[in-house]
Amino acid sequence: MKMLEDRILKDGTVKEGNVLKVDSFLNHQIDIELLNEMGKEFKRRFADKKITKILTIEASGIAIASIAAQYFKVPIVFAKKSQSINLDGESYTTKIQSFTHNRVYDVIVSKKYLSPDDHILVIDDFLANGCALKGLIELVKASGASLEGIGIAIEKGFQKGGEEIRQMGIQLESLAIVDGMDWTTKTINFRANN
């Protein structure tokens, strides 16, 4: 998606260690107009899928999923990253490793909000090694719901998560795929024809 790639080039920052910071428009301060264009693009890419619910994970996936949900006319559910005393009843749970925060999270969705009748689109902001996404895929499978696809804002194409998820036969649509970054020259290479 050219609009997102252009914005990454304009306002993203490349740091040592293959870190791409987009916190001025995507995951701390958030440009809602950009998210609307991304929501339309997700709808275009999943136009042939029957979606009943969008699943995301707190925190930065929530804005993208909420705005996109308007184009699918469905509710969202966000997976929570640690047990809350306000979340009673039975839950689907898994553990995910966050390399950004260097810790392991419990990820939880109430059983009330994922059912075998649901057709799920998973939406998140970043895909790198795929740990968070594989956790969400596991929760969807545990619920018996159908996973119709995964929509990602920015995929780090040089890490293995995207390839592994596509090999599972899942429709994975990343609006921008970064195939390489160089923090010394501040360059970002996007996958062509994406």
Next chain:
Amino acid sequence: MKMLEDRILKDGTVKEGNVLKVDSFLNHQIDIELLNEMGKEFKRRFADKKITKILTIEASGIAIASIAAQYFKVPIVFAKKSQSINLDGESYTTKIQSFTHNRVYDVIVSKKYLSPDDHILVIDDFLANGCALKGLIELVKASGASLEGIGIAIEKGFQKGGEEIRQMGIQLESLAIVDGMDWTTKTINFRANN
């Protein structure tokens, strides 16, 4: 806001200890259509204010703030609840006590995203004792930005947060104010003429 009050009566659950669970439509599964009506109502109540940015706090404030931002045509910024290694540079920080989770959080906003030129509307899902909101008010003050108002989905009017914040002279608009709940009879009383 009658639509929100009706939804709380229909799908909210009253639990012992003055707990009101709205996780089927507001803070785990989220009804985006309802959020759109709430966003319009926030815009109506703050129509005379010049707003340049909406500030919220992760996680459940993000969806409400994102949808509301479409009616104000401004970006959102969400305060983060713990230090992230991806958040470099200088930040405004404060500590807040969460009674729901029984712990103290560091709350952080990058200095890049709150400036003295900003006119801030704070949006969050719940207001009870006001600890989270007072933390956000402190961050806005530290930045030199103007706090134009606070929009809340559900205020527990029998707790002191709302009164304290109104006494500061801040325009606080809560779309539903619960003045009392009884978990034995499953009744909820809303403040009239709100």
